[in-house]
Amino acid sequence: MMRKVVIAAGVLAASAVAAQAATLDTVKSRGTLVCGVSAGFAGFSAPDSQGNYKGLDVDYCRALAAGVLGDASKVRYVSLTAQNRFTALQSGEIDVLYRNSTQTYLRGVTLGLRQGPINFYDGQGFVVKKDLGVKDIKDLKGATVCVAQGTTHEVTLGDYGRANGIDWKPLVFDRVDTMYQTFFGGRCDAMTQDASALAGAVTTAAPNPADYVVLPQTISKEPLGPFTRNGDEVWSDIITWLHYGLIEAEELGVTQANVDEMAKSQTPAIQRLLGASGDLGSRLGLDNKWLVTAIKATGNYGEIYERNVGKASPLKLDRGLNGLWSKGGLMYAVPFK
Template identity: 85%
Template sequence: MKRIAVTALLVALVSTAQAATLDTVKQRGTLVCGVSAGFAGFSAPDSQGNYKGLDVDYCRALAAGVLGDPGKVRYVALTAQNRFTALQSGEIDVLYRNSTQTFLRGVTLGLRQGPVNFYDGQGFVVRHDAGVKDLKGLNGATVCVAQGTTHEVTLGDYGRANNIDWKPLVFDRVDTMYQTFFGGRCDVMTQDASALAGAVATAAPNPADYLVLPTTISKEPLGPFTRNGDEVWSDIITWLHYGLVEAEELGVTQANVDEMAKSSAPTVQRLLGVSGDLGSRLGLDNKWMQQALKATGNYGEIFERNVGQASPLKLERGLNASWTKGGLMYAIPFK
């Protein structure tokens, strides 16, 4: 009997630890979401101070699914240096800050990497009048790069492997890096290719003067981070993404979600909580994905609105297209 009691106590303690963030968010009534303050298309405040972007829409979808209101989010702007410590310390509930997932980040930070929500690669931007057509033309160039990022490491690795002697100029703030590059102090700037496109579109004095080179030198799988030991919360973050991707595949949109909830298709019924009793297994309302989709639409809608053809960045879907259209976005089934 003593062994059974001890086992029951351990199970109860583990369950309590796993549900900690979800309970905290519900009791607080607000989701605290870690984002960037300066990545156009991903997370940046507009002229009224309202955050917009792909990462921001994930925060809004999460708040809608968990709290029933996409507006119940407090955004915490983080730098590359303090983003992971903010999550580790509990300052934020989840990190959505276009952060690259890597082996070391996965096993040394005490954090869990969620599913990839944007496939990117490290690129370079130069002035058109520099006449640079490829990376070999950057030998001897001064390169603006952000501190505490994978870009800083990859830049050194690639330069040594390809005999390119570039001179890094390292910045702890992205906005300062942009000002320096567009002010002419660096010959080239390196970052995720999507971020470079956003910087040119929104921060350059004359976007037509700049060229994002076609070559990328790394894989940059971007996605959310949560704390280890909180499996329920991490599962919610995971299944939110899969739900947004599955919705696109099934044709469920922000505009038609109520009508699609009347569908007789089992896959649609389970996704939208009409059948299957799936949401309750996460401690949520069974129709949590309906609420999320009403707030932001499916993954394709989020992409197009923030970084795709309906945005200033006008990025192609590429690897971020649905697997049915040659991309890598593939959802684990809701069943």
């Protein structure tokens, strides 16, 4: 009986190891990372005039491809809607989901998916035309509000309205681009979405951005981050430590421009991060210098933020909660040791 138990345990352990390595092995064998993104969120994921995807989420895909495959260009982007994003990951159509996806309790325990570390702290906001004269969310009583189907925004809109006696009239859309066209066409009094996405929509989709204002209040917490499949712990760990590596790089002053020089540093924390000591890459099935390659491709978290949604971008968002913990934000890297 004991022999049978030991054999069974060995089989289970072998199966677990195989499951854990599945996505990493698939990506390496294929030679391309398949990354689920959005096609319509300026600053996060949107194709430019040449069809090249750009944005904060896209840079995470590029950094991941660089770290795992050694080449940031080895990514195939799959444009997903709010309705099909999780199904695409569950079915294996994509390797990882980076698509402005809010992490919630129910998504964490019912989808068979694992929520990665939060890479953007947001909140649900509202945009209106300035000439509507709205200064506060409560001024929207009776308003028609454009909202995307299959999102946390649709649920939160109803919850907040009931809790605060606001009888707004939701107009629900299955496609974000259609929602933008309808709102900027004048059909809705307001539009609700993550505040960062609204800033991007006004910048890129409004006929005259100066005619619109994103209200200062938000009605929810929207912690955004990647999703991977349960049972694939090695792959999920790589996605987790990629994020922490980009944060740690910013904390330690490691940038896209100086990463090669910093790799020669005698500072223990920098040596571990950049693979000069500790064998931290090989423990994930990667080259020990995988984060050097990732940072050379995209820069650290601060560089990714500023380029895509920060002051160097059309959105010009403050760092706020997305600043480093040492500067009043919530971004904090788990130590690499």
